[in-house]
Amino acid sequence: MNKKIWAVGLLAAVMLIGAGCGQKPGAAPDDTPEQVTPAPDDQTGQSNGGASNGSDGTSTGNGGNEATAPEAKTESIKAYYTDPDLMELVEGSAEISYKEDQEKYEAAYQALQKSDKADMVPLWEKIELNSLKFENGALTLDVTVPDEANLGAGGESFAVDAIKKTFFQFDEVKSLQILVDGQQTESLMGHVDLENPMTR
Structure with a gap:
């Protein structure tokens, strides 16, 4: 126990x-x-x-x-064309949309290439824009001018005037340099002397 x-x-x-x-x-x-x-x-x-x-x-x-988004702008600009007989420079208007300055200049160039009015013939329609650069007031366009874009002496003179008037309406653009296939040239189409660069 x-x-x-x-x-x-x-x-x-x-x-x-x-x-x-x-x-x-x-x-x-x-x-x-x-x-x-x-x-x-x-x-x-x-x-x-x-x-x-x-x-x-x-x-x-x-x-x-x-x-x-607010930076996107729509603006009415002046664009320049010629009449169907290539007798004079004709002022028209175009609506462009852009967010940055470079887009604005590209849109302005595109406005020179097209027209919805029969009495306003685009002088830059067949001239291809390869590149565009804007720096310190200097705008440089590099273009290609095919044979079918040749407008003769009168048309070439109007084309140069059209692009000058179109881009110099922007106050910040102080000079305009046009290059053909990346090179400075004495003439756009072989008839009219081209300034390198063009200024106001």
């Missing part, structure tokens, strides 16, 4: 010790989540902060787009 009581007492003591040990590790994990819990909150805060930064970045991007 004494042995049984002793064994039961020993078992009870072991169980109590085991329970005590079990509670301590249990307490440690309880503490661990409490310490870990703020970390996800912090990470969430950081990720939210990242998201807000991202949204800020996006809004900045949108702001950039919004800032770009």
Whole structure:
């Protein structure tokens, strides 16, 4: 009996010790989540902060787009043509749309290439614009003049006058240089002397 009581007492003591040990590790994990819990909150805060930064970045991007959108302008400009008999220079008007200065000049050149009026014949219709550059008041056009674009002496003179009048209506353009296939040339079509560059 004494042995049984002793064994039961020993078992009870072991169980109590085991329970005590079990509670301590249990307490440690309880503490661990409490310490870990703020970390996800912090990470969430950081990720939210990242998201807000991202949204800020996006809004900045949108702001950039919004800032770009108002820059788009539509403007009525003067454009110059000739009559069907190539007898005189005719002033017309054209609506152009652009966001930057370079686009404005490209649109102005395109206006010289087309007309919706029979009595206004475009002098630059067949002359291809290869490139355009504007810097410090100097506008440079590089063009290709195919044989079919040759208008004779009178037409060439009108063509030069047309492009000068069209581009010099922009106050910021102080000089106009026309290159043919990347090179300066004494004449656009072989009949009229061409200034290098043309100035106001």
